[in-house]
Amino acid sequence: xxxxxxxxxxxxxxxxxxxxxxxxxxxxxxxxxxxxxxxxxxxxxxxxxxxxxxxxxxxxxxxxxxxxxxxxxxxxxxxxxxxxxxxxxxxxxxxxxxxxxxxxxxxxxxxxxxxxxxxxxxxxxxxxxxxxxxxxxxxxxxxxxxxxxxxxxxxxxxxxxxxxxxxxxxxxxxxxxxxxxxxxxxxxxxxxxxxxxxxxxxxxxxxxxxxxxxxxxxxxxxxxxxxxxxxxxxxxxxxxxxxxxxxxxxxxxxxxxxxxxxxxxxxxxxxxxxxxxxxxxxxxxxxxxxxxxxxxxxxxxxxxxxxxxxxxxxxxxxxxxxxxxxxxxxxxxxxxxxxxxxxxxxxxxxxxxxxxxxxxxxxxxxxxxxxxxxxxxxxxxxxxxxxxxxxxxx
Numbered sequence: 001x002x003x004x005x006x007x008x009x010x011x012x013x014x015x016x017x018x019x020x021x022x023x024x025x026x027x028x029x030x031x032x033x034x035x036x037x038x039x040x041x042x043x044x045x046x047x048x049x050x051x052x053x054x055x056x057x058x059x060x061x062x063x064x065x066x067x068x069x070x071x072x073x074x075x076x077x078x079x080x081x082x083x084x085x086x087x088x089x090x091x092x093x094x095x096x097x098x099x100x101x102x103x104x105x106x107x108x109x110x111x112x113x114x115x116x117x118x119x120x121x122x123x124x125x126x127x128x129x130x131x132x133x134x135x136x137x138x139x140x141x142x143x144x145x146x147x148x149x150x151x152x153x154x155x156x157x158x159x160x161x162x163x164x165x166x167x168x169x170x171x172x173x174x175x176x177x178x179x180x181x182x183x184x185x186x187x188x189x190x191x192x193x194x195x196x197x198x199x200x201x202x203x204x205x206x207x208x209x210x211x212x213x214x215x216x217x218x219x220x221x222x223x224x225x226x227x228x229x230x231x232x233x234x235x236x237x238x239x240x241x242x243x244x245x246x247x248x249x250x251x252x253x254x255x256x257x258x259x260x261x262x263x264x265x266x267x268x269x270x271x272x273x274x275x276x277x278x279x280x281x282x283x284x285x286x287x288x289x290x291x292x293x294x295x296x297x298x299x300x301x302x303x304x305x306x307x308x309x310x311x312x313x314x315x316x317x318x319x320x321x322x323x324x325x326x327x328x329x330x331x332x333x334x335x336x337x338x339x340x341x342x343x344x345x346x347x348x349x350x351x352x353x354x355x356x357x358x359x360x361x362x363x364x365x366x367x368x369x370x371x372x373x374x375x376x377x378x379x380x381x382x383x384x385x386x387x388x389x390x391x392x393x394x
Contacts, residue, residue, distance in 0.1 A: 008217075011058035011071065019072070023063070030059040038169065039239065052169070053237035060145045060171055060263060067145055144263035144272035145171075151276055153246060155283035156318055159296070159343050161248030166276070169239045173264040177227035181234040186225045191216035235264070244276050249343040249351075251293055252280040285316065294343040294351030300324075301360035307332060315355055317341045324355055332359035 012019050015029045033055045035041070042048035061067045147170045153162060173179040182188050190196040194213035198220040202209055212218030226232030244256055255275045262272025289295035300315055310328035314321050315338070322338055335356045342351025365373060 009058075011062050014054050014058035015062065023065070026059070026062050030055065030063070034059075034169075040167075053171075056169065056237050057171055060147070063148065064145050142265060143269045144265040146272040147262040147274050149274060149276050150279065151244060152279040152281060153250075154281050155286060157246065158250050158252075158278070158280040159248065159318060161250075161344075162246050164244050164246055166242055166244055167239055168242055168274070169237060171235050171263050172238050172240070174227060174230035174234055174236045175238070176229035177234065179234040179264065181221075181223050181227055181230065181232040183225040183227050188221040188223045191220055191222050194220060196220040242274070246278060247346075249294060249345065250278050250280070251288070252278070254278050286318065289351075289354060292351065294345055295354055296342045296351065297354045297356070299356045299358055302326065302332075302357050304359055304361075307357065307359055315353075317353055322353075326357060330357060332357065 012021070015026060015033065017025055017029050021029075034052070037048045037052035037055060039045075039049050039052060042052075061071050147168070149166060149168055149170075151164055151166050153164060157164070174181075177184060180188060191198075191213060193215040194200050198213055198216065198218045199210040200213045202211055213220070216222055223232045227234075230236040242258065242261060244258065246256060250256070255277050258274040258276065260271045261274035264271045285298060287297040289297050296318070298315065300313065302311065302313065306313070306326060307330045308328065310330070311326050313324050313326060315324045317338070319341070322341065324336060324338065326336075333356065335354050338353040338355060340350045341353035344350045362369075
C-alpha cells in the first residue's frame with residue numbers, strides 16, 4: 001500500500017464508521033461486512049469481491065493502532081493537496097511533531113543534497129536551492145501489517161492441542177506481478193518529474209513547499225503497463241489455506257501467533273504476523289479450574305447413602321474412566337483430586353482432575369422409599385445439624 005492510497009482513500013467511509021470510532025467498533029463493522037461480502041458467500045459476484053478487497057484493505061490499516069495513527073496524520077497533512085498553512089512543525093504544519101507517522105518526514109528534511117527532496121526542496125524558493133541531483137533514493141522499507149483471524153475448536157482439542165486448517169482472506173503480495181505492480185515482463189520506471197523521490201517543489205510566495213508528485217502520485221514510479229491482477233497496487237486480496245497449531249491448554253479467547261503470515265513487507269522488510277483468536281466450545285461435563293487452568297473440573301452426583309456410608313464410584317475423564325473411593329461421612333460439595341488427569345503442560349507433566357461430589361435429591365419418592373425415609377428421620381431425630389447455628393448468630 002502506497003502513500004497515495006492513504007491520501008486518496010477514505011478507509012473510515014469504507015467500513016461505515018466515524019474517524020473517532022473505537023477499535024471495537026471498527027472490528028465489529030469489519031466482521032459484519034466481511035461476512036456479507038466474503039467470496040464464499042457471493043460466488044461469482046465480482047462487485048462483492050471488489051468491495052470485500054476494499055473492506056479488508058481498510059481494516060488492515062485501521063485495526064493497527066500505529067498504522068491508523070500514520071493514516072490519520074498523512075490525510076490531515078496532505079488531504080487538501082499540500083501543507084495547510086503555517087510552517088512545517090508549527091500550527092497548521094505537520095501533525096504529531098517531527099515525524100508525521102505514515103509519511104516519513106525524512107522524505108522532506110533528512111535526505112542529503114545528493115538524494116533530493118530535503119531542505120533544498122522545502123526552502124528552495126527562498127534560498128535559491130532545490131535542484132535535484134544524483135540517483136533517486138531507494139524505497140523506504142516497512143514491515144507488513146499484522147492480520148487477525150478467528151477459529152472455534154472443541155473442548156477436547158483445547159485441552160490436548162490440535163492442528164486446525166483455516167482459510168484466510170487478506171491482502172498479500174500479488175502473485176502475478178510479484179508485488180511490482182507491473183504486468184509480468186515489464187518493470188516500473190523512475191518518475192522523471194520527481195526523479196523517483198515522490199515529491200516536487202511548489203513555490204508559494206517566498207517559500208517553496210514540497211508536496212506529493214501528481215504524475216506518480218507520490219510513489220516515485222511510473223507504471224506504464226499495470227498488472228491486470230492487482231491494477232498496479234502490487235498487492236491483492238487472496239484466499240489461502242493455513243494450518244494453525246493450537247497448543248495444549250489454550251484458553252477461550254487466547255490468541256495464537258503465526259509469525260510472518262500477515263501482510264507482506266515493503267522494500268524488503270519482513271511480513272507481519274497472523275494472530276488467530278481461539279474460541280473454545282464448552283463441554284457438557286468438564287470445565288476448567290478458575291484457579292489453575294491446567295486443572296479440569298467435574299461434578300459427580302451421589303446418593304445420600306453413598307455419601308453417608310461411603311462408596312466406590314466410576315468417574316469419566318477425557319481419556320479413560322477412573323475409580324474414586326468416597327469415604328463414609330463425606331459432605332456434599334467436597335472436592336477430590338485425581339492426579340495427572342488434567343491438561344498436559346509443555347514440560348510433559350499434567351494438571352489434575354478436580355471431582356466435586358454433590359448429593360442428588362430425588363424429586364419424588366414411592367411408598368417404600370418414603371416409609372424408609374421416615375424411619376431414618378425417626379432414628380436420627382437426636383442429630384441436629386443446625387444446633388449451633390442460632391447460638392452462633394447472637
